[in-house]
Amino acid sequence: MCGIVGYIGAREAQDILIDGLKRLEYRGYDSCGIAVLSPDGQIIVSKKEGRISNLEAELRDEHLPGTIGIGHTRWATHGKPSDENAHPHGDSSGATVLIQNGTVENYNELKEALRLKGHSFLSETDTEVLAHLVEDEFDNGAATLIEATRAALKRVRGAYALCILHEKEPDRLVAARSGAPLLLGVGDGEYFVSSDAASIIPYTRRVLYLNDEELLEITRDGFTKTNLDGAPLESTISEVTWSAEEAEKGGYETFMLKEIFEQPAALRRTLSSVIDPKTGELCVEGKPLTAELLRSLTDISIVSCGTALHAGMVGTYVHTDWASEFRYRRPKLNPRRMVLAISQSGETYDTLGSIRVAKEAGAPVLGIINVRESTIARESDHVLYTQAGPEIGVASTKAYTSQIAVMYAFTLYLARVRGEISDDDYEAFMRELLAVPDVIERVLADVEPIKQVAERVYDARSSFYLGRGFNFPSALEGALKNKEISYMHCEGYAAGEMKHGPIALIQARFPVFAICTKGSTYEKMVTNIEQVGARNGYIVAIATEGDDHIKTISDEVITVPEVREELSPLVNAIPLQLLAYYIARIRGCDIDKPRNLAKSVTVE
Numbered sequence: 161m162c163g164i165v166g167y168i169g170a171r172e173a174q175d176i177l178i179d180g181l182k183r184l185e186y187r188g189y190d191s192c193g194i195a196v197l198s199p200d201g202q203i204i205v206s207k208k209e210g211r212i213s214n215l216e217a218e219l220r221d222e223h224l225p226g227t228i229g230i231g232h233t234r235w236a237t238h239g240k241p242s243d244e245n246a247h248p249h250g251d252s253s254g255a256t257v258l259i260q261n262g263t264v265e266n267y268n269e270l271k272e273a274l275r276l277k278g279h280s281f282l283s284e285t286d287t288e289v290l291a292h293l294v295e296d297e298f299d300n301g302a303a304t305l306i307e308a309t310r311a312a313l314k315r316v317r318g319a320y321a322l323c324i325l326h327e328k329e330p331d332r333l334v335a336a337r338s339g340a341p342l343l344l345g346v347g348d349g350e351y352f353v354s355s356d357a358a359s360i361i362p363y364t365r366r367v368l369y370l371n372d373e374e375l376l377e378i379t380r381d382g383f384t385k386t387n388l389d390g391a392p393l394e395s396t397i398s399e400v401t402w403s404a405e406e407a408e409k410g411g412y413e414t415f416m417l418k419e420i421f422e423q424p425a426a427l428r429r430t431l432s433s434v435i436d437p438k439t440g441e442l443c444v445e446g447k448p449l450t451a452e453l454l455r456s457l458t459d460i461s462i463v464s465c466g467t468a469l470h471a472g473m474v475g476t477y478v479h480t481d482w483a484s485e486f487r488y489r490r491p492k493l494n495p496r497r498m499v500l501a502i503s504q505s506g507e508t509y510d511t512l513g514s515i516r517v518a519k520e521a522g523a524p525v526l527g528i529i530n531v532r533e534s535t536i537a538r539e540s541d542h543v544l545y546t547q548a549g550p551e552i553g554v555a556s557t558k559a560y561t562s563q564i565a566v567m568y569a570f571t572l573y574l575a576r577v578r579g580e581i582s583d584d585d586y587e588a589f590m591r592e593l594l595a596v597p598d599v600i601e602r603v604l605a606d607v608e609p610i611k612q613v614a615e616r617v618y619d620a621r622s623s624f625y626l627g628r629g630f631n632f633p634s635a636l637e638g639a640l641k642n643k644e645i646s647y648m649h650c651e652g653y654a655a656g657e658m659k660h661g662p663i664a665l666i667q668a669r670f671p672v673f674a675i676c677t678k679g680s681t682y683e684k685m686v687t688n689i690e691q692v693g694a695r696n697g698y699i700v701a702i703a704t705e706g707d708d709h710i711k712t713i714s715d716e717v718i719t720v721p722e723v724r725e726e727l728s729p730l731v732n733a734i735p736l737q738l739l740a741y742y743i744a745r746i747r748g749c750d751i752d753k754p755r756n757l758a759k760s761v762t763v764e
């Protein structure tokens with residue numbers, strides 16, 4: 161949530177900052193701003209409520225000269241979106257200017273203490289308090305920016321990633337991290353600070369990821385990494401494997417559409433990277449996932465949020481938990497209960513909190529993560545990476561199907577190691593799993609029927625999504641996708657629950673999306689569809705190709721090829737994503753940047 165960029169080098173900072181902010185805009189987009197240190201030693205700030213295009217318009221006739229600067233795109237936490245609350249924020253004199261992601265939990269207490277010392281504030285943000293805190297530490301005797309920053313951060317509770325400019329030290333940037341992601345891009349005589357590698361890959365692939373309570377002091381000639389006590393720390397530079405093109409729209413009208421269409425490739429990459437095709441072994445990073453550990457497990461809890469929670473729910477043989485609840489319930493954990501954390505970003509605060517609780521209790525943690533070197537990936541004992549590539553659209557699509565695919569690969573492996581599946585069954589299942597990308601390609605080859613359904617239902621105020629068994633999570637995910645990008649009120653239900661209350665809402669033309677592909681719950685789904693039909697609801701069935709009966713009881717049918725029931729959530733996800741997409745498009749929504757949302761939820 162929120163995007164940070166910082167630049168120091170030989171190029172004009174403004175251009176790099178604006179370009180970086182555009183690449184990070186999916187992390188927050190209610191206001192944004194930049195600050196550049198001009199050659200005469202003054203920091204000039206320009207910030208604006210709304211999208212980066214507003215800021216660009218503001219800067220059209222004005223170029224902020226300078227080769228050092230910072231920029232921020234915001235997702236509001238403290239104070240509504242406004243020019244005043246947009247970052248960067250400065251201290252009383254404007255000499256210290258900073259940007260921050262995360263939440264300062266004791267900001268009220270700090271603000272009051274600073275007020276008593278005569279500080280006054282222009283915004284409602286916790287970030288402005290940090291700028292004044294640095295100033296206060298200069299007043300307390302700190303001699304340098306890094307010293308003042310260290311002292312200030314020791315007074316802060318909460319999460320932060322920040323980047324600071326100071327007029328009296330015009331040749332450097334200071335950056336720090338605790339609980340919110342931050343990295344340094346290492347170029348040739350130039351450095352880039354960012355909350356996300358997406359903003360810097362056009363410039364450099366060489367990256368240093370910061371850990372909690374680490375600070376960087378960056379000049380054009382190099383950088384030093386220290387901890388909060390000033391002790392120097394070793395730095396390891398990694399290579400970003402994503403290409404710049406992967407983070408571009410590549411001719412598609414939105415990132416979301418591109419990412420929906422990338423699913424066959426993402427799944428092929430993911431499956432071939434998690435299972436060694438020669439040995440059938442799982443390719444785990446981190447500690448080895450030994451057969452001994454897998455055989456000793458008595459239970460697996462899955463923790464994740466939102467779409468990743470739905471991916472986890474597809475594996476209903478284990479216990480899925482809302483990460484935001486799990487961590488506070490303090491469930492009984494032990495070394496025989498594995499915690500499986502699923503996350504695209506690898507930064508989701510609640511999921512991270514859950515794995516920390518699990519690790520404290522000695523439970524082994526397996527992460528299914530998309531972003532390499534993310535915090536959850538680094539803190540998990542074992543990691544299976546989804547190879548979905550960068551997911552920029554705020555609504556998760558290719559990460560979801562890749563997460564389900566990895567979970568299946570892991571489950572099959574687990575079952576084989578524990579002797580719970582025969583070799584023949586394992587091989588048959590694996591063959592069908594590996595064929596899913598081809599099946600998805602067939603669904604994507606003809607989106608016309610899905611567009612037509614979207615045209616018939618787009619103006620509904622409310623809708624239901626029904627599914628059973630493996631496709632109950634599909635119903636939840638279909639509803640989530642539609643509500644988040646089109647703002648239609650959508651509820652996902654286990655179809656059997658309908659008659660216990662929700663059916664009261666069914667009346668003429670009320671859309672009900674029923675996931676009714678062939679499998680063990682098919683007949684029960686048909687009964688649920690009949691119940692809706694009897695009350696004149698408008699039934700859109702997702703059904704198996706060749707199912708003629710379903711046409712006689714539904715208003716619309718979208719067909720998909722038949723696959724084994726367990727794999728059907730992977731295939732059924734595609735029409736549900738596309739339906740949400742085309743409904744949102746007709747409703748004129750900003751699909752890649754839905755209202756109030758942001759990618760990577762790093763606050764509680």
Ligand code: F6R
Nearest residue numbers: 466467468503504505508555556
């Ligand atoms: C919905 C969506 C969110 C995320 C959730 C978890 O389309 O994207 O619900 O799935 O915030 O995010 P990650 O997977 O990054 O932990």
